[in-house]
Amino acid sequence: MxxxxxxxxxxxxxxxxxxxxxxxxxxxxxxxTSTLVGRNITFQPSIRPKYAALNYAKLKYGGAPMYGQSYMILKEYVKDNCTFLHADSLTPSILNSHLAKQTHLYRLILNMNPLMLKIIDDVMNKTDMSHFTHLPGLSAVDYLEAQIHTEIKFNRDVKSICISRNELWNAEIETRKLVNQGKAFTVKSRQELEDIYNEFANKNGIELKIL
Structure with a gap:
């Protein structure tokens, strides 16, 4: 001692x-010491989570249409590198214990809005809801959010790109306004934009859908 x-x-x-x-x-x-101001020499931007939604009702404009009518469909195996929540992760009542994975999705069922659970049951029993742009009775943050903890590559992980025809129209209209204000130089027509998307999809082996 x-x-x-x-x-x-x-x-x-x-x-x-x-x-x-x-x-x-x-x-x-x-x-x-800092990832916020770019001082961490080991930090890789690709490790930041990417956010998605589970389109369990096969809605026309995707699982979270409040963020836009155009979206991508990722390949099934991407789910293996995801965590899931029963609502938007910025919802104040969300807790870490609510996070679910492929191996314990029961946490989604346990915490989700009861109406959402009923809709899932309806869909499983062959009720067609694909004509809805959003699910009736649910708020904007009542969707199943996925946090993707891996890099996403277009030529590997993306199955389809779905482009809203309405957003193609709006893109041309809004860009024309910017040109008239001197804030942009050129205007792409709807057809020109569609051709660009087609070329990109073909290059990366992705199915393109115009909604």
Whole structure:
């Protein structure tokens, strides 16, 4: 015991040979302390989660149409690298314990809006809801959110790109307004935009749907 105490005292009284330890600590602090201002030299932007929605009712404009009528359909295996929530993750009542994975999706059922659960049951019993643009009785944040914890590559992970015809029209109209205001130089017609999407889809082996 006495020998152990002597060693502790000896260790505590040691002085650094030089400032190597201090310099090393400062360098590590400089390189690794912040991901918010870009100082973490190991940070890769691709590790940030990507957000999606489960379109369980096969809605025309996707599972979260409040964010836009155009969307992508990812391949099935992407779900293996996802976590899921029964609502928008910015909802104040959301807890970490609500997160679900492919192996324990019961958490979605346990926490979701009862009306959403009824709609899922209706869909499983062959009720067609694909003509709806949003689900009746549910609020904008009542959707099944997916957080994707992997990089997404168009030529590997995307099955389909679905483009809203309404948004093609609006894109041309809004761009023309910007040209008239001197804030843009050219206007792409709806057909030109559709041709661009077609070329991109063909290049990456993706099915293109115009809704």
């Amino acid at each position: 006495k020998q152990a105490l002597d060693r502790i005292k000896e260790y505590g009284s040691r002085k650094p040979i030089d400032n190597f330890a201090t310099t090393n600590l400062l360098n590590r602090f400089k390189n690794f």
